[in-house]
Amino acid sequence: MSETTEKQSLGPHFLIAGIILVVILAIVFWPSDETPEPAEAPKPEINEPVLTESDEPEVFETKPAPPPVELEEKDEVEPLPEVEESEPEPLDVSDPAVKEALVDSAAADENTVNRLLVNEGLLQRFVVSVTNLAGNKMAPNHQLLTPPEQNFRVYSQADKQWIDAASYKRYTPYVNVLESFDNEALLTVYQSYKDDIQAKYAEIGDPDKDFNSVLLSAIDELLDTPEVPVPIEVYSDSVMYKYTDERLENLDGPQKQLLRTGPDNMRRIKAKLREIKALIEQNGLN
Numbered sequence: 001m002s003e004t005t006e007k008q009s010l011g012p013h014f015l016i017a018g019i020i021l022v023v024i025l026a027i028v029f030w031p032s033d034e035t036p037e038p039a040e041a042p043k044p045e046i047n048e049p050v051l052t053e054s055d056e057p058e059v060f061e062t063k064p065a066p067p068p069v070e071l072e073e074k075d076e077v078e079p080l081p082e083v084e085e086s087e088p089e090p091l092d093v094s095d096p097a098v099k100e101a102l103v104d105s106a107a108a109d110e111n112t113v114n115r116l117l118v119n120e121g122l123l124q125r126f127v128v129s130v131t132n133l134a135g136n137k138m139a140p141n142h143q144l145l146t147p148p149e150q151n152f153r154v155y156s157q158a159d160k161q162w163i164d165a166a167s168y169k170r171y172t173p174y175v176n177v178l179e180s181f182d183n184e185a186l187l188t189v190y191q192s193y194k195d196d197i198q199a200k201y202a203e204i205g206d207p208d209k210d211f212n213s214v215l216l217s218a219i220d221e222l223l224d225t226p227e228v229p230v231p232i233e234v235y236s237d238s239v240m241y242k243y244t245d246e247r248l249e250n251l252d253g254p255q256k257q258l259l260r261t262g263p264d265n266m267r268r269i270k271a272k273l274r275e276i277k278a279l280i281e282q283n284g285l286n
Helices: 003-028 095-105 110-116 122-134 165-169 172-180 183-192 194-204 211-223 253-259 263-282
Strands: 154-157 160-163 233-236 241-243
Touching: 095 110, 095 122, 095 183, 110 172, 122 194, 122 211, 160 165, 160 233, 165 263, 172 263, 183 194, 183 263, 194 211, 211 253, 211 263, 253 263
Parallel strands: none
Antiparallel strands: 154 160, 233 241
């Protein structure tokens, strides 16, 4: 669009805005009808002088008008060259930009969010983690969050080992941050990076499958985790702790990990996941 065309298209809008502004100011500052009118001062009498012959005005002859001046026709001004509209800058998919978008979406303390989120490969880790969750698997090398500072703890009673409640509290700061995310803002961040997320998923998954369905499957996988009364009995095979109850030990990896967050944290996580799932479905992203 040329500068001339741009001015022509914007002109009427500014003109209308100006007229509206003038009308508003006129109404606001229009004098009230209740204002009393000032009293009229008496008009002084004016005695008109009587003209004598000597007082008659002189008649001046008008000079003839000068001949019209012919203006030279100026060369037509060439229109300014059209300004090419620049392409929009590509979305910044760098880790600092993605992390900043996530931090802005949370009501939690900025330092807390920054401390719990990893600094590298956020989108890649998100895609890999969700893809593995949807496949009922864990992705230990692609965690989005930093690990808890405290270790997993158990206590012994009656020659049995049980998960210590202190182990559940390790995950409470993460759940607090999760709950602080504004759902609408979180969905906006997801939609902003959807194209890049889809491209990353096409590299490791089905390129003809929409990532939204994968995300919903991952959410359903976690929502299907059973709620178990505490304390929960475990045993050690010298490598890691396992659930004594075979029904729990036979659960998928992500579900067993969710159980380790504790019953209260798990209920809060599930509630947030249900909200996000409903929002995705309401926006027709499924």
